[in-house]
Amino acid sequence: MKIAIYGYGNLGKGVECAVNAAPDMELVGIYTRRNPESVQTHGTPVFSANDLEQGKCEADVLILCGGSATDLPEMTPALAKKYNVIDSFDTHAKIPEHFNNVDEAAKNSGHIALISAGWDPGMFSLNRLYASAILPKGTDYTFWGKGVSQGHSDAIRRIEGVLDARQYTVPVEDAIESVRRGENPQLTTRQKHTRECFVVAKEGADKAKIEEEIKTMPNYFADYDTTVHFISMEELKQNHAGLPHGGSVLRTGTTGWNDEHKHVIEYKLTLDSNPEFTASVITAYARALYKMHHRGVNGCVSVFDVAPADLSPLSAEELRAKML
Amino acid sequence: MKIAIYGYGNLGKGVECAVNAAPDMELVGIYTRRNPESVQTHGTPVFSANDLEQGKCEADVLILCGGSATDLPEMTPALAKKYNVIDSFDTHAKIPEHFNNVDEAAKNSGHIALISAGWDPGMFSLNRLYASAILPKGTDYTFWGKGVSQGHSDAIRRIEGVLDARQYTVPVEDAIESVRRGENPQLTTRQKHTRECFVVAKEGADKAKIEEEIKTMPNYFADYDTTVHFISMEELKQNHAGLPHGGSVLRTGTTGWNDEHKHVIEYKLTLDSNPEFTASVITAYARALYKMHHRGVNGCVSVFDVAPADLSPLSAEELRAKML
Numbered sequence: 001m002k003i004a005i006y007g008y009g010n011l012g013k014g015v016e017c018a019v020n021a022a023p024d025m026e027l028v029g030i031y032t033r034r035n036p037e038s039v040q041t042h043g044t045p046v047f048s049a050n051d052l053e054q055g056k057c058e059a060d061v062l063i064l065c066g067g068s069a070t071d072l073p074e075m076t077p078a079l080a081k082k083y084n085v086i087d088s089f090d091t092h093a094k095i096p097e098h099f100n101n102v103d104e105a106a107k108n109s110g111h112i113a114l115i116s117a118g119w120d121p122g123m124f125s126l127n128r129l130y131a132s133a134i135l136p137k138g139t140d141y142t143f144w145g146k147g148v149s150q151g152h153s154d155a156i157r158r159i160e161g162v163l164d165a166r167q168y169t170v171p172v173e174d175a176i177e178s179v180r181r182g183e184n185p186q187l188t189t190r191q192k193h194t195r196e197c198f199v200v201a202k203e204g205a206d207k208a209k210i211e212e213e214i215k216t217m218p219n220y221f222a223d224y225d226t227t228v229h230f231i232s233m234e235e236l237k238q239n240h241a242g243l244p245h246g247g248s249v250l251r252t253g254t255t256g257w258n259d260e261h262k263h264v265i266e267y268k269l270t271l272d273s274n275p276e277f278t279a280s281v282i283t284a285y286a287r288a289l290y291k292m293h294h295r296g297v298n299g300c301v302s303v304f305d306v307a308p309a310d311l312s313p314l315s316a317e318e319l320r321a322k323m324l
Numbered sequence: 325m326k327i328a329i330y331g332y333g334n335l336g337k338g339v340e341c342a343v344n345a346a347p348d349m350e351l352v353g354i355y356t357r358r359n360p361e362s363v364q365t366h367g368t369p370v371f372s373a374n375d376l377e378q379g380k381c382e383a384d385v386l387i388l389c390g391g392s393a394t395d396l397p398e399m400t401p402a403l404a405k406k407y408n409v410i411d412s413f414d415t416h417a418k419i420p421e422h423f424n425n426v427d428e429a430a431k432n433s434g435h436i437a438l439i440s441a442g443w444d445p446g447m448f449s450l451n452r453l454y455a456s457a458i459l460p461k462g463t464d465y466t467f468w469g470k471g472v473s474q475g476h477s478d479a480i481r482r483i484e485g486v487l488d489a490r491q492y493t494v495p496v497e498d499a500i501e502s503v504r505r506g507e508n509p510q511l512t513t514r515q516k517h518t519r520e521c522f523v524v525a526k527e528g529a530d531k532a533k534i535e536e537e538i539k540t541m542p543n544y545f546a547d548y549d550t551t552v553h554f555i556s557m558e559e560l561k562q563n564h565a566g567l568p569h570g571g572s573v574l575r576t577g578t579t580g581w582n583d584e585h586k587h588v589i590e591y592k593l594t595l596d597s598n599p600e601f602t603a604s605v606i607t608a609y610a611r612a613l614y615k616m617h618h619r620g621v622n623g624c625v626s627v628f629d630v631a632p633a634d635l636s637p638l639s640a641e642e643l644r645a646k647m648l
Contacts, residue, residue, distance in 0.1 A: 017581055021460055042581060096645050116648055123454070125648045126632055127591075130447070132647070133608040133635035134601075136345055180594070255604055257341055257366060261596035267451075268592065270504070272585035277458075280579055284457040304643050308450055309628040311457035319628055321420050323456070324440055324449045 001290040003283075004057050006031045006049065006075070007065035008039055010243065011088065014279025015063050016044055022283060024313045028059050055082050060293075061286040062086075073098060080105040080113040080300070084293050086286050088118040088278060095121070103300035112293045113300045117285045118278040119269055120144070124249045126303050127267035131251035135263060138253020141179045143171035143192060147245025147274060155220045156197055159213050161205030164233065166240040168196045171247065182252050182262040195226040198240050200233045245274035284311040325614045327607075328381050330355045330373065330399070331389035332363055334567070335412065338603025339387050340368055346607060348637045352383050379406050384617075385610040386410075397422060404429040404437040404624070408617050410610050412442040412602060419445070427624035436617045437624045441609045442602040443593055444468070448573045450627050451591035455575035459587060462577020465503045467495035467516060471569025471598060479544045480521055483537050485529030488557065490564040492520040495571065506576050506586040519550040522564055524557045569598035608635040 003019050005012050008030050019027045020042070029047050032039050036046040051057065062079060064087040066072050072089045079085050080102050089098050098115055106113040116122065120142070128140055149169045156165035175192055178185045185191075197214055201207055211228045214221055231239075246269040255261045271277045285303065288310035292301070309319055327343050329336050332354050343351045344366070353371050356363050360370040375381065386403060388411040390396050396413045403409050404426050413422050422439055430437040440446065444466070452464055473493045480489035499516055502509045509515075521538055525531055535552045538545055570593040579585045595601045609627065612634035616625070633640055 014579070017579060021579075023460075092648070095648050096641065099644055121648045123458075126454075128647045129632050129636060129643060130450075133611075133632075133637075134447075134604045136347075136637075182594075255338070255341060255345075255597060255600040261600055263596060263601050264592075264594040266590070266592040266594075268588075268590040270506075270588040270590075272587060273579060276579040276585055277587050280458045287457075302644060302648055304633040304640070304648065305631050307629050307631045308453050308457075312453060313457075313460075316628070317420065319453060320423055320626060323452045324416070324419050324445045324626055324628065 001060045001287070002026050002028045002058060003286055004029045004031060004052075004059035004062045005044075005065055006052060006062060006079070007071070008032050008034075008041065008046075009065060010275035011279055011282075012065035014273070014276040015065060015283060016042055017276065018280045018283040019286075022287070022313065024287070025283070029057065031057065052079065052082075057083065060084060060290050063282055063286055064088075073101070076113065076115060077101040077105040080111055081109045082111075084112050084289055086114045086117055086282055086289055088122070088282055089115045090118065090121055092121065099300050099302070107299040110298050112289050112297050114285055114289055114302065114306070115300060116302055117282045119271075119281060120247070122278075122281050122303055123269070124247070124267070127249040127265075128251070129304060131249070131253075131265045131267075135251055135253030135255070135265065137255075137259065138251050138263075139184055141187075141250040141252075142247065143176055143250075144247040145169040145171050145193065145245065147247070147271070148240075148243050150243075152195065152197075152220055155217060156199060156214055159210055161202050161210050163200040163202050164236055165197060165199045166236060167198075170194045170196055176248060176250075179250050179252060180264055180266065182264055184252055189223045190225060193224060195221055195224045197226065197228045198231050198236060199228060200236050201230055242272065243274045244272050245277075246270045287311060287313065325384045325611070326350050326352045326382060327610055328353045328355060328376075328383035328386045329368075329389055330376060330386060330403070331395070332356050332358075332365065332370075333389060334599035335603055336387075336389035338597070338600040339389060339607060340366055341600065342604045342607040343610075346611070346637065348611070349607070353381065355381065376403065376406075381407065384408060384614050387606055387610055388412075397425070400437065400439060401425040401429040404435055405433045406435075408435050408437065408613055410438045410441055410606055410613055412446070412606055413439045414442065414445055416445065423624050423626070431623040434622050436613050436621050438609055438613055438626065438630070439624060440626055441606045443595075443605060444571070446602075446605050446627055447593070448571070448591070451573040451589075452575070453628060455573070455577075455589045455591075459575055459577030459579070459589065461579075461583065462575050462587075463508055465511070465574040465576075466571065467500055467574075468571040469493035469495050469517065469569065471571070471595070472564075472567050474567075476519065476521075476544055479541060480523060480538055483534055485526050485531075485534050487524040487526050488560055489521060489523045490560060491522075494518045494520055500572060500574075503574050503576060504588055504590065506588055508576055513547045514549060517548060519545055519548045521550065521552045522555050522560060523552060524560050525554055566596065567598045568596050569601075570594045611635060611637065
C-alpha cells in the first residue's frame with residue numbers, strides 16, 4: 001500500500017521512520033507547506049502541499065501530521081474529501097465535533113478517515129473501553145508520565161525572561177500503588193501528578209519572579225505541586241533533549257454476587273520517544289484503513305471501530321496460530 | 325438480548341453473575357447434562373442439555389462453559405449449527421483446527437461463533453497483537469501468576485498418597501523487572517516462573533516420596549524450581565480456597581533510524597477470581613456477537629476480529645465523547 005505524509009515535524013519524521021520499517025508499505029511522498037527544497041528527509045521525495053490540495057497525490061492513505069489546535073480541525077475534513085486520511089487529533093473535548101465534520105466529508109466522497117490515533121487518545125482510550133466493558137462495576141484511573149509535556153514546556157517559554165524550558169509530568173507513585181492495591185482512592189489533581197520544570201533564564205532575569213509566575217499559572221501549574229530548577233542551556237541540551245513519555249491506564253473493579261472479588265487491569269507505556277511511538281500507532285492504523293476501505297467502509301471511524309486483526313501485516317490464519 | 329449458558333461449573337457460575345450485572349442482557353436459562361432439578365442456581369431456570377440439542381433454546385447467544393480437553397472440541401461445532409455460540413477454548417496448539425471446525429458449522433447454518441474468549445487466550449492475545457503491530461521490531465514476554473493453576477493442582481492430586489493440593493504459578497520478579505527495564509533478556513522456562521505447591525497428604529503417606537514425584541514430574545514441574553509445603557486440610561480450606569490468577573504481557577521494542585529509542589508496553593492483570601474474570605470477558609464478547617450477527621456476520625471469529633466498540637453497551641457517540 002502507498003502511504004503519504006503531510007507535515008514534517010517530530011511526528012511526521014517518526015511516521016517516515018515507521019513506514020520504512022513496515023514490510024507492506026511504500027512511502028510515496030512527504031507534503032509540506034514550506035518550500036519543498038528546504039526540507040531534508042531520510043530519502044523520501046518532498047512535494048508542496050498545493051499538490052495535495054489539487055488531488056495530485058496517489059497514496060492509498062494520507063497521514064496528517066499537523067497540530068490539533070489549528071491545523072487538523074481544517075485539514076482533516078478538507079483532505080478527507082480527496083483521500084483516505086488519518087490524524088492524531090488530541091483535543092479530547094472537541095473530538096465529537098471533529099468526528100462529525102470529518103465523517104460528513106469522508107462519507108460524501110466515498111473515503112475512510114480515522115481521527116485521534118496515537119496513545120492518548122488512542123491506545124489509552126482502547127484500554128479504557130476494553131476494561132470498562134469487561135468490568136462494568138469499577139473505577140478508571142489514568143496517570144501520565146514521567147514524560148515531557150510540550151504544552152507545559154511551551155507555556156513556560158512564553159514567560160518573560162525565559163530562554164528555554166522543559167516540563168516533566170510526574171505521576172505520584174504512592175497514588176498509583178494505592179490504585180494497584182485495589183484501594184479505590186479518590187484522588188485530587190494534586191494527588192495524582194507533580195510537575196517538574198527545568199528552566200534556562202536570560203542573563204539578569206528575575207528568577208524568583210519566573211518561578212512565582214510558573215507556580216501560580218492557572219490550569220497549567222496552579223493545581224499541582226511544582227518544582228522549578230534553573231539550569232544552563234548546555235545542561236538542558238545535554239540532559240533534557242529527549243521526548244520521553246508514557247503512563248498507565250488502570251481499571252479496578254469487582255465481580256461476584258456480593259462484589260467480593262477485586263480485579264485490577266493495568267495498561268502501561270514507557271516510551272523513550274513520544275512522537276516516534278505515536279507515529280508507530282498511526283502507521284498500524286493506516287494499514288487497517290487500507291484494508292477497511294478495500295472492504296467498502298466509508299466515513300469517519302476511531303480506534304474503537306477497528307478490528308485488531310486489521311492492524312497487523314500477518315494473515316488471519318497466522319495471527320490465530322501465533323498469537324491467540 | 326437473550327443469553328443462555330451451557331455448563332454450570334466455576335465458569336458457568338461466573339457467567340450467570342456477569343450476565344446479571346449487564347444492563348442490556350437477559351439470562352433465559354442454564355443448560356446442564358446433570359439432572360436439572362439437582363442444580364441450584366442464583367434464580368436462573370435450569371433445563372436439560374437435551375433441550376439444547378433439540379433446538380428448544382431461544383437465546384440470541386449461547387455461552388459454552390465446558391472444558392477444552394474433551395467438551396468444547398465436540399460441543400462448539402455441534403451447537404454452532406443451531407445457535408450463535410461463544411467458548412473459552414484454551415488449548416493454544418489446537419486453536420486452528422477448532423476454528424476451522426466451528427467456522428464450517430457456523431457458516432453453513434448462518435450463525436456466528438467466537439472461540440477462545442477469556443484472558444489467555446483472549447485479552448493477553450489481543451495485547452500481543454496490538455503491541456506487535458505497533459512495534460514491529462521487538463520481543464514478546466508473557467508471565468503468568470501469581471495464581472492457581474488448575475491443571476497443575478490436578479496433576480498433584482493424581483499422585484498416590486495425596487488427598488488434595490493447590491499449585492501456584494509464580495513469576496520471577498527479577499525477570500519481569502529486567503524486561504521492564506528494556507534489557508531484552510533471553511529467559512529459560514526456569515528463569516521465568518517458579519511453582520509453589522500446597523499438599524494435603526493422607527495419614528501415613530510417604531511425604532518425601534510425594535515431594536520427589538512432584539518435583540520430577542515431566543512437563544508439569546521438572547523444568548521449574550518447585551517448592552512443596554505439606555499442610556493440613558483445614559489450612560488448605562482456610563488459606564487456599566480462592567482461585568486468584570493474572571499475569572503480564574510485555575513487548576519491548578525500538579524505533580528510530582538506528583533503533584535508538586526503546587519502548588515498553590505492558591498489560592497486567594491481577595485477578596481475585598480467575599473464573600469470574602474469564603466469565604466477564606466472555607460476557608462482553610457475547611454482546612459483540614449479538615451486534616455482529618445483526619449486521620450479517622456469519623462464521624467463526626476470534627477476539628482479533630471484533631471491533632472494541634461492539635463490546636460496550638454504550639453507543640458509538642457516547643464512547644467517543646467519554647472514552648476516546
